[in-house]
Amino acid sequence: MPLEFELCPGRMIGGDHPCFIIAEIGQNHQGDLAIAKKMIKMAKDCGADCAKFQKSEIPLRFNRAALVRPYTSPNSWGPTYGEHKKHLEFSHDQYRELQRYAAEVGIFFTASAWDEASVDFLHGLGVPFIKVASADANNLKQLEFTAKKGRPMVISSGMQNMDTMHKVYNLVKHLNSRFCFLQCTSTYPLDPTDVNLRVINAYRHEFPDIPVGYSGHETGIAISIAAITLGAKVLERHVTLDKTWKGSDHAASLEPNELAELVRSVRCVELALGSPEKRRLPCEQTCAAKLAKSVVARQAIKVGAKLTLEMLTVKVADPKGIPPEEIFNLPGRRVLRDIGEDDTMTADALEPAHC
Numbered sequence: 001m002p003l004e005f006e007l008c009p010g011r012m013i014g015g016d017h018p019c020f021i022i023a024e025i026g027q028n029h030q031g032d033l034a035i036a037k038k039m040i041k042m043a044k045d046c047g048a049d050c051a052k053f054q055k056s057e058i059p060l061r062f063n064r065a066a067l068v069r070p071y072t073s074p075n076s077w078g079p080t081y082g083e084h085k086k087h088l089e090f091s092h093d094q095y096r097e098l099q100r101y102a103a104e105v106g107i108f109f110t111a112s113a114w115d116e117a118s119v120d121f122l123h124g125l126g127v128p129f130i131k132v133a134s135a136d137a138n139n140l141k142q143l144e145f146t147a148k149k150g151r152p153m154v155i156s157s158g159m160q161n162m163d164t165m166h167k168v169y170n171l172v173k174h175l176n177s178r179f180c181f182l183q184c185t186s187t188y189p190l191d192p193t194d195v196n197l198r199v200i201n202a203y204r205h206e207f208p209d210i211p212v213g214y215s216g217h218e219t220g221i222a223i224s225i226a227a228i229t230l231g232a233k234v235l236e237r238h239v240t241l242d243k244t245w246k247g248s249d250h251a252a253s254l255e256p257n258e259l260a261e262l263v264r265s266v267r268c269v270e271l272a273l274g275s276p277e278k279r280r281l282p283c284e285q286t287c288a289a290k291l292a293k294s295v296v297a298r299q300a301i302k303v304g305a306k307l308t309l310e311m312l313t314v315k316v317a318d319p320k321g322i323p324p325e326e327i328f329n330l331p332g333r334r335v336l337r338d339i340g341e342d343d344t345m346t347a348d349a350l351e352p353a354h355c
Contacts, residue, residue, distance in 0.1 A: 003209055005178045007152050008108045008128035011049065013180065013233050014211035019266055022131075022154075022236040023048035023259060024215075026112075027088040028249055031077065033097065036090070039241060040102050040109070042256050047263035050108040052131060052236070055095065055122060058085050060115040075248050092121060099125060116145050123149045134158030134186045134215075140171055147175035154234060155179060156215045157199075158186030162206065169207055180234055181207060183227075184215040189252035195223055200230045217252040221262040228269050235266065294321040295330065295345040305335050312345065321346040329353065 004014030013020045023043035029036035036053070043051040058067070067082030077087035090098070095111070102109035110127040113119040114136065122130055129152035136142055137160045146153060153176065157165055165181065172179050183199040195218060203212040213234030214227035224235055240253035254262060280288065294317040301311055307330050314324045321344035322330070334351045 003211060005152065005211075007154070007178075007180075007234075008050070011108070011128075017233070018270055019213075019228055019232060020050065020234045021048045021263055021266065022050045022052050022234065024052050024236050024238045024253075026052070026054050026238055026249055028238065028240045028245070028247060028253060029053075029088075030245060030247070031087045031089075033090070033094055035241065036098055037101050039239065040098065040107060041105050042241065043239060043259070044102075044105045044107040046256055046260040047267075048107065048239075048259065050110060051102055052109075053090070053095070053098070053111040054114065054133070055111040055118040056085065056089055056114040057117040057121075058082065058089060060117050061085075073248075075246050077246075095121075095125065099127075113142075113146065116142055119146050119149065123151060128152065129154055132156065134160070134184050137168060138164050140167065143168060143171055144175065147172045147179070150176060151178075152176075153179035154182060154213070154236075156182045156184040156236070158184035158215070162202070165203070166206070169210070173210075180211040180213055182213040182215040182234060182236060183232075185217065188217050188248055189219050190217040192218060192223060197223065197227055197230055200227060200232055204231055219252065221254070221258060221265060224262060225265050225269055228266050229273065237262065289320075291316060292320065293317070293324050295324060295327050296321070297339045297341055297343050297345060300341045301335050301339040303335055303338050307331050307333050307335065307350070315342075317344040319344055319346070 004012050004017060007013045007020055025036065025039045029039060040051045067080065069081045070079065071081040071084045076084050078084040099109045108128055110129055110131060111122055112131040112133040113122050114133065119130060130146055132146065132153055132155040134156040137155055137157050155168065181203050183203060185194050200212055200214060211233040212231065214232040215236040216224045224237060227235060238249050238253035239259050240250045240255060243250050243253060243255060293314050295312055296315050296317050298311055298313045309331050312327060312330060333353060336349055336351060339349060
């Protein structure tokens, strides 16, 4: 199957297509629908391709013991972990409202599905693709369930190893060819020593027929830009309106000015990557006309003389003549006319080279 596919209507990823940039709003909306809408608009204004949330059916994602566990963190929105997560979870109707708003402002909308019921809901909602969070990258049963829906999948790989990712590839590929892997390290914020961008190259080698991307939790934008130079075709970063807000993800998120700069930088780097063909470009002609050197005569040379290397040197010359890289091909060739000291050596002043 091809290395590229349509992730969203009219938006291809892989190949030579621009990197698809996901603004991961996640649960940085603080459980407030108005804030969530502001973040969607911010993602659009900053140039991201997609605004992404996280969808759970809480009793299906957590068991009873996990839900009643006391949660006394400064980031808590309730006395137990269940009440904390409930505060941050939007209803189905709220998701529909957010989807309508994203369509209104003109940005793709989707979410991570943290359980099979959420996969069903997002599929019914008609999202363009379903995100698989790192915590579910080894959840083979749910991966199979998701793949059978037939929607494109973006699979983060935090907390996993290469053996597991091979199992994921073999399972999903058999059911759904439209998926990609994102290199990811699941800690917030992420120290540069734990990023391991070279995994992008490893994934491209191990899975050559799917696009590969990067989901980053580091601070700043430099590492994400570097991921683009390694071939990341999908880039996901958490975003926030204020890094000081309550919540464990905010410190590893980008504020609007950072997201906008990231998008600008990614698009600039994509242009700069350009072509693998090394050649003199039209934009270099002015510099070449002024600074490019030619072979010139170190001394006066009479007609009929055979050139030696000692007769020649290299200078910026008028007119332009034989380029410096040809100088070692000139000894032994006869001169067809007198050449003055410091004159440019031109091809028409020499007998043709013998093959």
